[in-house]
Amino acid sequence: xxxxxxxxxxxxxxxxxxxxxxxxxxxxxxxxxxxxxxxxxxxxxxxxxxxxxxxxxxxxxxxxxxxxxxxxxxxxxxxxxxxxxxxxxxxxxxxxxxxxxxxxxxxxxxxxxxxxxxxxxxxxxxxxxxxxxxxxxxxxxxxxxxxxxxxxxxxxxxxxxxxxxxxxxxxxxxxxxxxxxxxxxxxxxxxxxxxxxxxxxxxxxxxxxxxxxxxxxxxxxxxxxxxxxxxxxxxxxxxxxxxxxxxxxxxxxxxxxxxxxxxxxxxxxxxxxxxxxxxxxxxxxxxxxxxxxxxxxxxxxxxxxxxxxxxxxxxxxxxxxxxxxxxxxxxxxxxxxxxxxxxxxxxxxxxxxxxxxxxxxxxxxxxxxxxxxxxxxxxxxxxxxxxxxxxxxxxxxxxxxxxxxxxxxxxxxxxxxxxxxxxxxxxxxxxxxxxxxxxxxxxxxxxxxxxxxxxxxxxxxxxxxxxxxxxxxxxxxxxxxxxxxxxxxxxxxxxxxxxxxxxxxxxxxxxxxxxxxxxxxxxxxxxxxxxxx
Amino acid sequence: xxxxxxxxxxxxxxxxxxxxxxxxxxxxxxxxxxxxxxxxxxxxxxxxxxxxxxxxxxxxxxxxxxxxxxxxxxxxxxxxxxxxxxxxxxxxxxxxxxxxxxxxxxxxxxxxxxxxxxxxxxxxxxxxxxxxxxxxxxxxxxxxxxxxxxxxxxxxxxxxxxxxxxxxxxxxxxxxxxxxxxxxxxxxxxxxxxxxxxxxxxxxxxxxxxxxxxxxxxxxxxxxxxxxxxxxxxxxxxxxxxxxxxx
Numbered sequence: 001x002x003x004x005x006x007x008x009x010x011x012x013x014x015x016x017x018x019x020x021x022x023x024x025x026x027x028x029x030x031x032x033x034x035x036x037x038x039x040x041x042x043x044x045x046x047x048x049x050x051x052x053x054x055x056x057x058x059x060x061x062x063x064x065x066x067x068x069x070x071x072x073x074x075x076x077x078x079x080x081x082x083x084x085x086x087x088x089x090x091x092x093x094x095x096x097x098x099x100x101x102x103x104x105x106x107x108x109x110x111x112x113x114x115x116x117x118x119x120x121x122x123x124x125x126x127x128x129x130x131x132x133x134x135x136x137x138x139x140x141x142x143x144x145x146x147x148x149x150x151x152x153x154x155x156x157x158x159x160x161x162x163x164x165x166x167x168x169x170x171x172x173x174x175x176x177x178x179x180x181x182x183x184x185x186x187x188x189x190x191x192x193x194x195x196x197x198x199x200x201x202x203x204x205x206x207x208x209x210x211x212x213x214x215x216x217x218x219x220x221x222x223x224x225x226x227x228x229x230x231x232x233x234x235x236x237x238x239x240x241x242x243x244x245x246x247x248x249x250x251x252x253x254x255x256x257x258x259x260x261x262x263x264x265x266x267x268x269x270x271x272x273x274x275x276x277x278x279x280x281x282x283x284x285x286x287x288x289x290x291x292x293x294x295x296x297x298x299x300x301x302x303x304x305x306x307x308x309x310x311x312x313x314x315x316x317x318x319x320x321x322x323x324x325x326x327x328x329x330x331x332x333x334x335x336x337x338x339x340x341x342x343x344x345x346x347x348x349x350x351x352x353x354x355x356x357x358x359x360x361x362x363x364x365x366x367x368x369x370x371x372x373x374x375x376x377x378x379x380x381x382x383x384x385x386x387x388x389x390x391x392x393x394x395x396x397x398x399x400x401x402x403x404x405x406x407x408x409x410x411x412x413x414x415x416x417x418x419x420x421x422x423x424x425x426x427x428x429x430x431x432x433x434x435x436x437x438x439x440x441x442x443x444x445x446x447x448x449x450x451x452x453x454x455x456x457x458x459x460x461x462x463x464x465x466x467x468x469x470x471x472x473x474x475x476x477x478x479x480x481x482x483x484x485x486x487x488x489x490x491x492x493x494x495x496x497x498x499x500x501x502x503x504x505x506x507x508x509x510x511x512x513x514x515x516x517x518x519x520x521x522x523x524x525x526x527x528x529x530x531x532x533x
Numbered sequence: 534x535x536x537x538x539x540x541x542x543x544x545x546x547x548x549x550x551x552x553x554x555x556x557x558x559x560x561x562x563x564x565x566x567x568x569x570x571x572x573x574x575x576x577x578x579x580x581x582x583x584x585x586x587x588x589x590x591x592x593x594x595x596x597x598x599x600x601x602x603x604x605x606x607x608x609x610x611x612x613x614x615x616x617x618x619x620x621x622x623x624x625x626x627x628x629x630x631x632x633x634x635x636x637x638x639x640x641x642x643x644x645x646x647x648x649x650x651x652x653x654x655x656x657x658x659x660x661x662x663x664x665x666x667x668x669x670x671x672x673x674x675x676x677x678x679x680x681x682x683x684x685x686x687x688x689x690x691x692x693x694x695x696x697x698x699x700x701x702x703x704x705x706x707x708x709x710x711x712x713x714x715x716x717x718x719x720x721x722x723x724x725x726x727x728x729x730x731x732x733x734x735x736x737x738x739x740x741x742x743x744x745x746x747x748x749x750x751x752x753x754x755x756x757x758x759x760x761x762x763x764x765x766x767x768x769x770x771x772x773x774x775x776x777x778x779x780x
Contacts, residue, residue: 081750088746089587090576097577097653129578129653193754196746201758214567217744218574235657238573238738279755 002276003300003311005320006187006207006351007250007269009259010332010339011180013357014411015266018178020044020141022258022267026182029257030244035236037103037128040140041243042182042258048156048174048391049143053099056229057343058157063093064227065190065346066283074284074347076190078224084194093224097235101138103128146176158394175360175388179395180267182258183230183243184342184350185209187274187298188283191242194225200240207351208245216240227346270329271320272351273300273311283347288398291344298349299334302327329353338407340396356396356404358411360388375416382408436468444471444479536710543725544710548703551732558735559743572741573662575654582647590640596633597676600626605700609693619691627684634677641673665737672726679719696720 026042045051059065063078078084078093106123114121127134143152153159153174185202189209192200199215200222202208211222211231218238222231231242246256254260259267275298282294300307302324311321324330332339332355339353362372364385370377382389382405389408393401423432436443447461471479562570576583604626612622645666648654683690699713713721734740 085746085749089591090580090584092584094576094580096580129656131656132652188755192756195756196749197744198746198748198752198756201756204757204759214570216571217741217746218571219746220574220576233574233577235575235577237568238571239568276757 001300001307001310003273003307003314003316004204004207004276005311005316005324006185006272006274007245008185008207008272008329008333008351008353009182009256010268010270010329010353010355012266012268012355013177013179014355014359015264016044016178016180016357017264018044018046018144019263021261021263022180023140025257025261026243029246031241033234033236035234036232036241038097038100038140039232039234039241041230041232041241042180043140044178044180045141046143046146047177047179047395048149048153048159049146050152050155050157052101052140053095053229054138055155055157056095056227059227059346061093062095062227062229063224064229065225065343065348066188067347068284068286072284072286074280076194076225077227078194078221084221085196088196088219088221091220091224094220095223095229097129098138101140101142102134104134104136146174149174158391160394175363175391177357177359179342179354180258181228181230181342182352183209183245184228184348184352185243185245186351187279187295187349188347190225190227190346190348191222191231194221195219196221200231203247206245206247206250208247208250209242210244210247211240211242213237213239213241227343227348228350268328268332270327271324272327272330272333273302273307273316273321273324274298275300279349283349288345289400289403291347292341292397292400292403295341295344295349296334296337299330301334302330336410338410340403340407342396343398344396345398354396355411356392356407358408358415360392361385361408364388373419375412378412378415379409382412433468436464440468440471441475441478441482443468444475445482448479448483536714540710540714544699544713545703545708547725548708548728551728552703554732555734558732559740562735562740570740570744571738573738575657578653578657579647579651582643582651586640586643586647588640589636590644593633593635593637593640596629597637597673600630600633604693605697606704608697608701609691623684623689623691627680630680631685634673634680638673638677641670645670661733661737664733665739668726668730668733672723672730675719675723675726679717679723682719683717690717690720692716692720696724699724 023040023042023044027040030041031037031039040052043052051057056062056064059077065077066074067077069075076084079087104125105128106125108123110121111123125134125136126132143149146153185207186209187207189200189202192202192209195216196219197215197217199212199217201210201212203210216239218233218240220233220240222240222242223229223233231240233239234241246254246258249256255267255269259269278298282291282298285291285294300311302308302311302321308321312318329339333353338355340356341350341353343350358378361378361381364387365372365377365381368381368385370381372378386401389401389404390399392408393399393404397403425432443461443465447458447465450458450461609619609622613619648658648662648666695712695716699709702709702712713724
């Protein structure tokens with residue numbers, strides 16, 4: 001047993017709202033430089049969709065990851081060592097910039113430097129690669145929220161047969177979820193194995209996979225070998241770059257930038273202990289459906305005294321062992337078994353795992369006319385509706401729908417249980433009602449407003465108010481006064497800060513409006529602006 | 534010995550200056566610019582021309598370099614002793630050399646063309662490339678022109694008795710400038726641009742030649758590295774230096 005430690009991540013996909021904050025903060029931290037404008041160490045894809053770069057999951061085309069040869073040995077899909085050296089002059093399986101997208105900037109300067117005129121100045125797109133005006137035809141999240149899905153989403157490599165047709169023609173009835181992706185910091189990294197210079201390496205202490213910028217010679221084999229296409233060529237420096245798992249932050253005890261800035265708080269970071277001696281064997285499991293269990297078999301129980309003794313022998317410090325025992329990643333992956341790896345069939349043993357989303361099943365329940373809040377309906381959907389299950393299985397379990405169904409059942413049960421745990425149910429009727437009684441007047445006011453507006457929700461409020469003690473005279477007077485006063489004045493925008501001669505120094509003064517162009521006889525009164533104020 | 538000053542400058546001083554720059558330049562670059570030491574691949578930006586141009590150029594160049602090593606370093610007397618007649622040697626040399634040369638020129642032509650015609654690549658072309666590409670093209674074209682003019686279509690010129698003797702003289706530190714001073718102009722120009730190319734070598738992307746990853750063939754697939762020990766902070770070193778060293 002050779003114990004090593006790995007910083008790993010689990011993302012709870014049901015919580016992802018697709019806001020791209022992780023991608024943007026990552027880019028501002030790591031790739032807002034010349035040469036990597038097109039590179040996103042972290043990106044968020046809409047699924048179903050072709051992804052970034054386009055169709056990167058189609059390993060028949062891109063030759064990423066590992067496979068078993070005819071004798072069952074683990075080999076890189078892009079070929080052996082000799083073949084790799086022979087393709088140094090021209091790599092046949094390297095994506096072009098078009099497979100990512102042509103990076104653009106905009107003529108922002110035109111917005112402030114355009115001469116006064118009748119047209120609103122616009123910032124036109126300009127290619128960063130050629131410096132010339134261009135039109136934007138693709139991007140890292142071009143299909144965001146299923147945009148263009150009828151044209152593109154059918155090309156998603158995870159969709160096959162009738163389901164591809166369904167997405168193409170009935171896309172408004174399909175499901176949608178977001179998939180944030182970054183480097184997987186694999187236990188069996190194909191990029192490291194393909195690097196002719198030995199510039200890519202996996203750190204012994206924390207498993208982070210890095211490119212030594214001083215040793216990289218620009219042979220670009222890592223880009224091909226990585227099945228997730230998360231190694232990029234910097235076209236300005238001629239060297240490979242990739243997600244660093246924010247190692248300077250990790251070393252300082254801070255989370256990665258993507259985790260720290262995640263709006264939905266869906267990323268869990270934690271330590272896993274694993275047996276480095278069993279990595280090769282696990283990656284070579286003959287049946288793809290066994291890869292998940294094989295990888296779990298590589299992880300070690302941080303409470304097992306034998307494991308701890310071996311870990312201490314490997315030089316893993318005590319505070320790291322304590323962190324391994326408190327690891328949320330260990331709990332989600334090993335104890336509750338609700339987290340799954342992305343595309344285990346690539347055989348790289350990836351270390352960014354996902355709690356699969358329940359939302360595709362819930363969407364399917366609605367499409368089928370069921371009630372997504374009724375766990376029985378959801379359980380029935382998990383066992384009967386093949387399509388979302390097949391899709392999730394092709395992403396997370398090499399096509400094994402039983403495993404995905406098991407995880408979704410657990411999530412459904414958990415969802416049902418957590419919803420029962422409302423505050424009042426926990427605190428009892430006395431303490432549970434206290435906040436409602438405290439806001440008696442507000443509830444009364446809302447109820448009246450809903451009744452006035454003839455809203456269907458008025459019944460809910462009426463029923464709720466009926467359960468509470470009736471309002472006092474003072475309550476009714478206060479409600480009447482609130483209703484008569486109306487809502488408070490809005491204090492947003494520039495107006496509250498004063499205008500004209502009362503404006504603070506340096507205030508932006510909009511230029512005079514130009515006269516309307518297609519002016520039919522107008523009756524603009526010159527004093528109208530004053531009147532408005 | 535009746536050697537003119539010009540010959541001494543051109544065929545002794547100039548080659549040695551170039552070789553000195555070659556050697557010192559490489560040491561300097563290796564020590565100070567590991568980050569810049571790369572093939573500087575542009576396949577990401579353009580692949581259709583590169584797909585044919587780059588293998589043609591590189592494989593052609595390997596054959597041409599091998600031919601030059603044999604032609605320049607091995608004395609004619611040695612091949613004669615091995616039983617290879619002068620005529621046989623030159624026939625093989627011209628045939629193989631022509632094929633390799635044409636491959637190299639075609640490949641280089643394609644690589645130059647994409648660099649000039651593809652705007653994306655033209656914009657990523659740096660100063661060293663602007664020196665390297667013309668210099669390499671001039672050297673290769675002069676070499677193939679010399680072969681074509683004298684040995685394919687001309688009556689035949691035995692460079693092994695002149696240029697090769699000079700080359701071996703330079704390498705063995707016994708320069709013989711008179712050996713090359715009578716050679717045809719095309720051969721002379723080819724030799725001089727080649728010297729310049731050697732001088733420019735360490736300052737261009739040509740350094741990637743020395744990074745041929747042969748070690749990859751025998752290395753284990755997975756590479757693990759330990760974090761380098763963090764450099765201790767100066768302030769802490771003075772106060773707790775002993776305990777840190779002990780740790």
